Amino acid sequence: MRRREFIIMLGGAVASPLTARAQRPQAIPKIGYLSDETEGLHLFNSYGSVLDGLRRLGYEEGRNVTIEYRYAAGKVELLPSLAAELVALPVDVIFSVGTVATKAAVAATKTIPVVFARVGDPVRYGIVASLAHPGSNATGATLLTTDLAEKRLQLLKEMVPGVTRIAVLHEQNFAPGDIELKQLEAAASLLNLEVQATGVAPPQPGALDAAVPALMNDSPGALLVGSSGWFEDVYQHTLGVASKSHLPALYVRGEYVDAGGLMSYGVNYPDMYRSAVDYVAKILKGAKPSDLPVWQPEKVELVINRRTAKAVNLTLPLSLVGFAERIVE
Numbered sequence: 001m002r003r004r005e006f007i008i009m010l011g012g013a014v015a016s017p018l019t020a021r022a023q024r025p026q027a028i029p030k031i032g033y034l035s036d037e038t039e040g041l042h043l044f045n046s047y048g049s050v051l052d053g054l055r056r057l058g059y060e061e062g063r064n065v066t067i068e069y070r071y072a073a074g075k076v077e078l079l080p081s082l083a084a085e086l087v088a089l090p091v092d093v094i095f096s097v098g099t100v101a102t103k104a105a106v107a108a109t110k111t112i113p114v115v116f117a118r119v120g121d122p123v124r125y126g127i128v129a130s131l132a133h134p135g136s137n138a139t140g141a142t143l144l145t146t147d148l149a150e151k152r153l154q155l156l157k158e159m160v161p162g163v164t165r166i167a168v169l170h171e172q173n174f175a176p177g178d179i180e181l182k183q184l185e186a187a188a189s190l191l192n193l194e195v196q197a198t199g200v201a202p203p204q205p206g207a208l209d210a211a212v213p214a215l216m217n218d219s220p221g222a223l224l225v226g227s228s229g230w231f232e233d234v235y236q237h238t239l240g241v242a243s244k245s246h247l248p249a250l251y252v253r254g255e256y257v258d259a260g261g262l263m264s265y266g267v268n269y270p271d272m273y274r275s276a277v278d279y280v281a282k283i284l285k286g287a288k289p290s291d292l293p294v295w296q297p298e299k300v301e302l303v304i305n306r307r308t309a310k311a312v313n314l315t316l317p318l319s320l321v322g323f324a325e326r327i328v329e
Contacts, residue, residue, distance in 0.1 A: 029284045030066045032086035032112075034105055035097035036079065036229050039071040043255050044232035046097045046117060049270040053277030065284075074203050074230050076100040083108035093283050095276070096140075098229055099176055102127055106138050113283045116140035117276040118269070120176040120227075122294060131294040141276040141295040143267050148300065149183035152265050153191055155302065156222045156250050158317055159263060159309075163221035165194045169211065169241060171228035172199035180226050196220055202230040205237040212244045223247040225256070235259060248312050254303040257328055262308045263320075267297040301325035 037045050051061065059065040068091055070082035083104040086094055093113045096102040102116040106127055114137055121144050122128045129135035131142070157163055168184055170177045181197055188195040198214045200207050208231075215223065223242055225231060231238040232253065239261055242249035251257065252266040275295045283289060302320065305328040309316050321327065 028064060028066050029093075030068060030089065030091045031280065032089065032091035032094040033067050033069045033097075034079065034083055034086060034094055034101045035070070036072045036074065036076055036101050037097060038073045038233050039069065042233070043259060044235060044253065044269075046269075046273045049273035050095065050277055052270075053274035054280075056274070057277065057281045059281065072101070074233055079104035080107065087112060093280055095280055099125060102138070102140070106136070110137055112137065113289045114138040114140070115276055115279045115283065115289070116142075117273050118143060118229075120144060120179070125175075128294060131296065134290050134292065134294060137289050139279060139289040139292040139294055141272045141279075143272070144296055145267065145300055148266070149180065150187035150190065151300075152224060152250055152252075153184065153187050153193055155263065155265055155320070156224060156248070157191065157193065158320060159250075159314060160222045160248050164192070165196055165218060165220045167215045167220035167223045167245075167247065168195050168197045168226060169208075169215065169223065169231075169238075170197060170199055170226040171230055172201040174228060174230075177226050177228055184224065184226075194218075205234040208234065208237040208241055209244065212241055215241070215245055215247075220247065223249040225249060225251045227252050246312065248309075248314060254301060254326065257303040257305045257308075257326075260308060261305060262312065262314075263302065263304045265302050266300060268299075268301055272297065299325075303328065 041048055061067050068086060068089060070086060072078045072082060079101050087109045090112060093115060094105045096105040096114055096116045097118050099119045102119050103125060105114045116138060117140055119142050122142055123130060127138055156166060168181060170181050185195050196218050198211050200211045225238060239259060249262050251261050251264040253269060254264045257264045279292050302324045303326045304316060304324050
């Protein structure tokens with residue numbers, strides 16, 4: 001064999017494995033999904049909004065991204081072990097839903113990026129150093145806004161003229177809800193209102209029905225249903241509290257109003273979830289969580305159900321109609 005032919009043949013033999021390695025498909029990124037919710041598509045669950053956000057960014061489950069799901073279904077004591085499972089797999093990024101799920105995720109790993117959603121105050125809970133500079137392996141989207149407690153009471157006062165006592169339904173031993181209740185009590189004193197709190201403990205939905213007599217003890221004129229992932233998971237029972245007590249009710253999420261509740265004032269949760277998903281995509285492309293400031297909602301939305309208002313003999317004030325983001329007919 002001529003020397004020139006031998007060199008060409010040798011060069012081809014050497015190049016072939018290199019070419020094969022260069023053309024080998026990259027590993028599909030794996031997202032760990034850690035949530036306090038119940039598995040599956042649900043009016044209040046993050047699942048639909050998260051998948052929608054991923055699709056908008058070009059990620060399709062089973063094609064170019066894999067998702068490992070871990071749901072606590074309201075049993076928050078399971079979250080640390082579920083977080084440990086995701087870390088052990090391992091995954092490329094953890095998407096955590098809820099304050100307790102996020103605390104479990106950041107406790108389980110200091111190296112795998114964590115993107116959170118539905119967290120009230122990530123600084124207060126030690127999840128990030130600050131909103132502008134997270135300074136750790138975690139960032140995401142927060143519900144943190146100001147003056148929500150006072151504004152919610154003001155809206156109820158405007159919807160129900162002459163109301164002086166407002167019943168508050170809250171989840172017992174739920175840290176974000178405890179903080180929310182204290183804010184409501186402080187705001188009530190400024191508005192010449194009395195807040196009457198009734199706590200309910202998960203996981204039995206029947207406990208919500210049983211709470212109605214306690215809520216009605218001092219003849220309140222309206223009801224405010226506090227933040228609770230459990231209330232959302234059993235939202236039909238939560239809505240039932242208002243219907244059984246015949247009280248005009250305000251909720252913290254618009255989904256309640258879509259399902260028949262009177263009114264809500266709060267953050268648009270689907271927008272929050274999609275904003276958090278943007279961070280997942282950025283991290284998969286090489287961004288560091290510590291460089292991504294925590295997302296905060298730019299607006300809070302009032303949603304009103306006109307049919308429900310008629311059912312409880314309320315006339316919608318024009319001021320609220322004009323202020324509302326949506327009117328459900």
